[in-house]
Amino acid sequence: MNRGLLITFEGIDGCGKSTQLNKLADWFKSNGRSVLVVREPGGTSIGEKIRNILLDKKNDEMCSVTELLLYEAARAQITSQVIRPAIEEGKIVICDRFYDSTFAYQGYARGLGEKLVRDLNETATEGLAPNITFLLDLTAEDAYKRRKGRGEAEDRLEAMGLDFQKAVREGYLVLAENDYRIRRIDASKSIDDIFETIVGEVEKEIAACGTR
Numbered sequence: 001m002n003r004g005l006l007i008t009f010e011g012i013d014g015c016g017k018s019t020q021l022n023k024l025a026d027w028f029k030s031n032g033r034s035v036l037v038v039r040e041p042g043g044t045s046i047g048e049k050i051r052n053i054l055l056d057k058k059n060d061e062m063c064s065v066t067e068l069l070l071y072e073a074a075r076a077q078i079t080s081q082v083i084r085p086a087i088e089e090g091k092i093v094i095c096d097r098f099y100d101s102t103f104a105y106q107g108y109a110r111g112l113g114e115k116l117v118r119d120l121n122e123t124a125t126e127g128l129a130p131n132i133t134f135l136l137d138l139t140a141e142d143a144y145k146r147r148k149g150r151g152e153a154e155d156r157l158e159a160m161g162l163d164f165q166k167a168v169r170e171g172y173l174v175l176a177e178n179d180y181r182i183r184r185i186d187a188s189k190s191i192d193d194i195f196e197t198i199v200g201e202v203e204k205e206i207a208a209c210g211t212r
């Protein structure tokens, strides 16, 4: 049986993760692999309820620690119920955000610190780590323009404004500098150029860990 893989996509809101992760899922399927695409927070019925609480703009009284614990609760649920079993079945799991989001958003931008987030991530995932993570890096200004262009309503986190998104980006860049697992990709490039880079990195990873 093929070995499973966990591939995660990260970046500030509007960086273009969804386009790329769906293209990657199609690429794996055309190569005969069984793929599961999930998102965080969400991906389980409990997680989707938590997601609604987290992203609801009406919940503007939510304190940072509540926010952190809710993200971790949703993560614990999807990891045990969906992600770990799928990987054990040999599937490719592609996750739209995983625990690096919590480092960047809650640890860095909200200022809750790396240690607390690391400990909670460890508990929520029972030590499961992505094999490879793509950080689609874009300036907060460019990401904001893209989001406006799509005309979607802002959620609670997006409504925090440009300075918050700038801090999140900074958090991601610090993470990527210190961890080879995280491949930083210039998300201002064309969709095809970005995808070519992603596939190249995935092929290298597959060769390195022998999952074919």
Ligand code: TMP
Residues within 6 Å of the ligand: 013, 039, 040, 041, 071, 097, 098, 099, 101, 102, 103, 105, 106, 157, 158
């Ligand atoms: P998205 O599905 O549109 O990316 O929305 C999820 C939002 O939640 C996004 O603004 C990033 C934020 N988020 C955190 O703040 N911490 C986390 O741990 C995760 C997974 C997401």
